[in-house]
Amino acid sequence: MITLKEVAKFFGSFKVIDNISLNVEKGEFFVILGKSGSGKTTLLRLIAGLERVSSGKILIDSIDVTDLPPSKRDIGMVFQNYALYPNKKVFENLMIALENSRIDKKDKEERIMEISKELEIYHLMDKYPVQLSGGQQQRVAIAKALVRRPKVLLMDEPLSNLDVQLRYSARKLIKKVQKEFNITTVYVTHDSNEALAIADRIGVIDKGKLLQLGIPEEIYNNPSSEDVASLIGNPPMSFVKIDGKIIGVRPDDVTIRNDGKYEGVVSNCEFWGSYYLIYIDFIDNEVKATTKERIKEGSRVKFDFINYKVFGNG
Numbered sequence: 001m002i003t004l005k006e007v008a009k010f011f012g013s014f015k016v017i018d019n020i021s022l023n024v025e026k027g028e029f030f031v032i033l034g035k036s037g038s039g040k041t042t043l044l045r046l047i048a049g050l051e052r053v054s055s056g057k058i059l060i061d062s063i064d065v066t067d068l069p070p071s072k073r074d075i076g077m078v079f080q081n082y083a084l085y086p087n088k089k090v091f092e093n094l095m096i097a098l099e100n101s102r103i104d105k106k107d108k109e110e111r112i113m114e115i116s117k118e119l120e121i122y123h124l125m126d127k128y129p130v131q132l133s134g135g136q137q138q139r140v141a142i143a144k145a146l147v148r149r150p151k152v153l154l155m156d157e158p159l160s161n162l163d164v165q166l167r168y169s170a171r172k173l174i175k176k177v178q179k180e181f182n183i184t185t186v187y188v189t190h191d192s193n194e195a196l197a198i199a200d201r202i203g204v205i206d207k208g209k210l211l212q213l214g215i216p217e218e219i220y221n222n223p224s225s226e227d228v229a230s231l232i233g234n235p236p237m238s239f240v241k242i243d244g245k246i247i248g249v250r251p252d253d254v255t256i257r258n259d260g261k262y263e264g265v266v267s268n269c270e271f272w273g274s275y276y277l278i279y280i281d282f283i284d285n286e287v288k289a290t291t292k293e294r295i296k297e298g299s300r301v302k303f304d305f306i307n308y309k310v311f312g313n314g
């Protein structure tokens, strides 16, 4: 379990992390979601010990690690750039990760074989990193982080260099291995769909503050504020001002019909595969809706909201 107690981090006078307290349970897949610059990477680096907290405490399995260096925290890390030794073969890269483990050579080899089979890199042991595809390098980097069997795995946008197809298979594999080894994981992303797909629980942060903590369904169905709602879902929610109130409505919750209460003009129509996404201008607002058929730009349409969330007075 990882415990953060009122953790704050300043760079100069700039508060990057603002008194964050949270628990990540043993074996939990915890995702930190936030936009660029929100403080995600800094929070992960604080847990790793790559940055020192300005105030607060960090505990791993009830041990206070606040003042310990990364090497003493029993963590594995995977970052965007996979940090493999270019002049070492895959097998040697994995051996280096076990350099300080007090187990004999045979056990080290067994562990490497086990994790390599799991991550489907067994056949790549004699290759140099440069001979591997991005997806293969990423799997080696994960193997490198896991082969020591750390208590905690920290991942910072580990899929961002992969193409779309590979991202899906890689995230499935990460989740499978994480559950099999029951490893407490903190995973940073700015991609809300990725967060919703992979997380046991999500912590949404903005400007260094923890805005909401919950399971994916809670965060999606019941965002606690406009800031959280604006980060979740693709296509995203529209925010409209109606009768002095700010209302958040998802594109799926807008129906186009002849007797609709509202009326506007379609300014854009995009094909998204199984539906079209249309943008409707009305009064000072823009609403996105999904439709089964293409609607020409410039058309007038009537519509209703079948579901929405009120976020306050506008």
Ligand SMILES: Nc1ncnc2c1ncn2[C@@H]1O[C@H](COP(=O)(O)OP(=O)(O)OP(=O)(O)O)[C@@H](O)[C@H]1O
Residues within 6 Å of the ligand: 011, 016, 034, 035, 036, 037, 038, 039, 040, 041, 042, 043, 190
């Ligand atoms: N070493 C540093 N010195 C000063 N400011 C920093 C330092 N590292 C990060 N920052 C600032 O702290 C803020 C948070 O940065 P951080 O990298 O944690 O955000 P992020 O959410 O991970 O963003 P991204 O998704 O773009 O990587 C940013 O405004 C950044 O400019």
